[in-house]
Amino acid sequence: MEPSVTQWKHLYEAAAGFKRAGCWDWMTSGHLFGVANPANGEIGYCSIMGNGGEMFGMAVYLGTEGLETFVGMLTDSLGEDPLYAQYCLMLSFDDRKELYPQELKQIKELGLSFRGAKSWPTFRFYEPGFLPMPLASGEQVDFLTLALQQALEVARSYRDDPDALLEGEGESILTRTALPSAGGLDWASEWLEPKPVEESSIPTAEPVDELRLAKIKRKLQGRAGVWEIDCFYLPMPIKEKGERPYYPMACLIVDQGTGQILSFEFIEKSEIANKTAALFLNVVEQIGVLPDEIWAVNERVFMYMSQMLHAFDLQAFMTLELPALQEAKEGMIQYFENGNG
Incomplete structure (x- = not known):
């Protein structure tokens, strides 16, 4: 189902809060953590970009399949251009000219405005073999919104020692999980190992x-x-x-x-x-x-x-x-x- 106006507003608000926090000042792309999607249990593995001063934003690698492409990029063992291999949702702050016409129209309809280089939020879905495209479903918008909100919680919690995110036992990764409550969702942190890749894939x-x-x-x-x-x-x-x-x-x-x-x-x-x-x-x-x-x-x-x-x-x-x-x-x-x- 296509995202509603309210869902888009929440995503742009989450992106704005993420940009103001400037988590990339102390977090690198290698400080990986997970966020479990309350809708289906799939874990998105989050990598905050911007510490190198080139690309600012966050990628959410979907499931173990997405995680493997991220690890392949980190270790230079992917074997192909990441453009064709990544499986993720991504927020990046880009120049105005890099946005699709529908994105510019959407920003205008939402009453938002952005100025300057690397200031325009773009939300993309990367799937192996396909051209990266703007998010098309409400489920994608909701999950990226939650991932950005939880990224702030993780980044702030580990601001004094981000390398502690690398210290999980075995292959476990710090993961934010949620349980329904009267007030919405109660989030907590767990160290979880990624699920095995299904051989059928x-x-x-x-x-x-x-x-x-x-x-x-x-x-x-x-x-x-x-x-x-x-x-x-x-x-x-x-x-x-x-x-x-x-x-x-x-x-x-x-x-x-x-x-x-x-x-x-x-x-x-x-x-x-x-x-x-x-x-x-x-x-x-x-x-x-x-x-x-x-x-x-x-x-x-x-x-x-x-x-x-x-x-x-x-x-x-x-x-x-x-x-x-x-x-x-x-x-x-x-x-x-x-x-x-």
Whole structure:
């Protein structure tokens, strides 16, 4: 359901209070804490931005899936541009020119005014594979409002020692939880470990035809070299009628020794597991050779390829860099950024 005028007013008030408090003066983005959504129990993991003096606001990473992308960014192990991977609600204070027309209209209708650089609040929903967009539901607006209010409670409580937020036992994170009361909600702090990621959220390829596999194996002429494989988003958002703008994906296989692109294909996100496995199998079938090793920077590639790895007894390695593939990938991205395609 679309947010009401009252819900928007409460969110802008929470954003204004958050900005006045200037929590980023003593909190860094690494001082993570959680806020449990009273509506559904999902925990949003909050990161206050602005200590570095560049971007001011707060991101609320949704559930363990969102938390993992945040940790990947902190440790530089995400394997892809955060723009395409983040799963969060975000408040940021930006320049007027960065707002959508509907946001400027909304601010005017609410009787609000903002002046100066980095002074205009924007509220965005980031979802992997989609263009970040303004909040569209009352549930999102309500949760971000609560998260900002609870962020002030946490920041003020830990002002003298924000590093205490890093001292939870094991993987536990300080989390604000609420129980209904006669006066609304009673909030308290608990140290809770994130829930495990559901395995069903990681796609796997459908079983491959065993007869086809057997035929391919009989025709193999040996093994040669290292193949680098990656699946990634392309910076060319597509808007289809009635749908949110999204980033298309590509899968690329490159021979490390020669730099030759062995195969690539544009992929619908929902088909990524099947298409990645099929692309690899097609290459093997066409050239009649297996790689000595497969390299990838994203563990999910190996999940998509699990049947192929098992069927051909392939050696697979995670790495921080794919030297040959990166060059081909950069050329492809540049091609699309220049308006081709």
